[in-house]
Amino acid sequence: MGSLALLPLIPIGLLVGVLIGCIGIGGVLLVPSLVYLGGMDVHIAIASCMFSYLFSGAMGAFEFAKRRSIRWSMCGWLCAGAMPGAYLGALSLSFIPGIALELLIVCLMMFVGLHALRREPSQAAPAATLSNQRLAAIGLLTGAGSALSGTGGPLLLVPILVWLQVPVLTAVGLSQVIQLPVAALATAGNALHGTIDLTVGAGIAVLLMLGVMLGARLAHRVSAGSLKRMVAIALLAVGILLVLRLGYQASIG
Numbered sequence: 064m065g066s067l068a069l070l071p072l073i074p075i076g077l078l079v080g081v082l083i084g085c086i087g088i089g090g091v092l093l094v095p096s097l098v099y100l101g102g103m104d105v106h107i108a109i110a111s112c113m114f115s116y117l118f119s120g121a122m123g124a125f126e127f128a129k130r131r132s133i134r135w136s137m138c139g140w141l142c143a144g145a146m147p148g149a150y151l152g153a154l155s156l157s158f159i160p161g162i163a164l165e166l167l168i169v170c171l172m173m174f175v176g177l178h179a180l181r182r183e184p185s186q187a188a189p190a191a192t193l194s195n196q197r198l199a200a201i202g203l204l205t206g207a208g209s210a211l212s213g214t215g216g217p218l219l220l221v222p223i224l225v226w227l228q229v230p231v232l233t234a235v236g237l238s239q240v241i242q243l244p245v246a247a248l249a250t251a252g253n254a255l256h257g258t259i260d261l262t263v264g265a266g267i268a269v270l271l272m273l274g275v276m277l278g279a280r281l282a283h284r285v286s287a288g289s290l291k292r293m294v295a296i297a298l299l300a301v302g303i304l305l306v307l308r309l310g311y312q313a314s315i316g
Contacts, residue, residue, distance in 0.1 A: 071100045076267050080274015084123055085282045086290070087217035087238035088297045090116065093267065094212070095308065107260055109212070110253035113153075113246050114264035116215035119271035120242025126279035127236040134233055140195045141237060142244045144202025145209075145216065149245040152210030153252025169305045172222055176298030193227065205241060210249035216241040222298055231291045235282060239275075 075096045082089025090112065097108035127133050193201075205219045212218070217238035224234035253259055282290060 072096055072267070073270060075100075076270030077274045080119060080271040080276075081278040081281070082274075082297065083119060083215075083217060083271065084126065084239075084275035084278020084280075085235070086278075086294045086297050087221040087235040088294065088301060089217075090215040091212070091218050091301050091305070094214075097263070101263075103260070103263070104258075107258050110250070110259045111261075111264040112267065113210065113215065113249040113253060114259050114261070115268040115271055116242045116246035117250065118268035119275050120215070120239060120246055122272040122275045123239030123279060124243065126276060127239050130279075130283050132232055132236040132283065133240060134237060137193070137198055137237060138240050140198035141202040141205070141220070141241055144199035144204075145206035145241050146202075146244045146248050148203040148206025148208075149210045149248035150206075150252050152207035153249040154256060155207075155211065166309070169302050169309070172218075172298040172302040172305075174226075176222070176295045176302060178226060180292065180295045180299075193229070202241065206245050206248070209245045210252070216245040218301075221294060225291070225294060231287060231294055232282065235290075235294075239279075 075092065079089040079092050082092075093112045093115075094105065094108045097103045097111065098105050101108075103111070124133065201220070201223055205216055205223070208214075208219045209216045217235075220238045220241055221234050224237065225231060229237075250259065285293070
C-alpha cells in the first residue's frame, strides 16, 4: 500500500475507534476500507486489523476500568471461551467461505437491533444471571466469529449480550476487554499461517486508540436509554451495509 492509499483511512480509523469506544461496534468497517480503498488482500486486511485490536482493546479496557464500568466477574469466563475460539477461527480463515459467516452476522445484528429498539432500558436483566458455562460459550462463539471476520470481538459480543438483556454499558465494557484475547490469539494464528502488515496494523492501532479514548468518554456521558438506541441503530445500519456489500459481491461474482 502506498502512502496516498492510506490517507482516506485516517478519518475512517478515527471514526471506527470512536464507535468501538462508545458502543463497541465499528470494526466491521475497517476490513472493507482496507480492501476497497487501500487495495489490500482481504486475508492480509483481516490479519492486520486483528493486530491493531490488541491496542484498541487495551485502551478501551483502561478507559472503562477507570470508570468502573467493567464486570470483571464475567470477563474471565468470556475470555476463557474467546481464546481457543479466536485461535481456531484464525486457523480456519482460509477454509471457510466468508459469505456464510457474514450472512449469520447480518441476521444476528438485524434481529438484535430491532429487538433492542422495542425494549425499554429498564427491562435489562442483571448481568449476573448468565452462568459461567454460558459466558464461556458466548466467548467461544465471539472469538471464532471475530477472527474469521476481522471484527475484533465487540461486533458479535455486544448484540449477543444486549439480546440476553445485559445492560448496554456493561456489554460495551466487556466488549473492550474481549478484544485482547481475541486479537492476541488470532494474531498468533495469523502470524503462523497468514500474513500481517505490521506497518498498516500499527498505523490503524494509533488511530483506533485515539478514537476509543474519545468514544469511551462519550459512552459515560449519555443516558442508558440513549446508549441503547445508539447501539440498536448502529446494528441495523451495519446490517444494511453488509447486505448491500453481499449483494454487490454476488452481482460481480
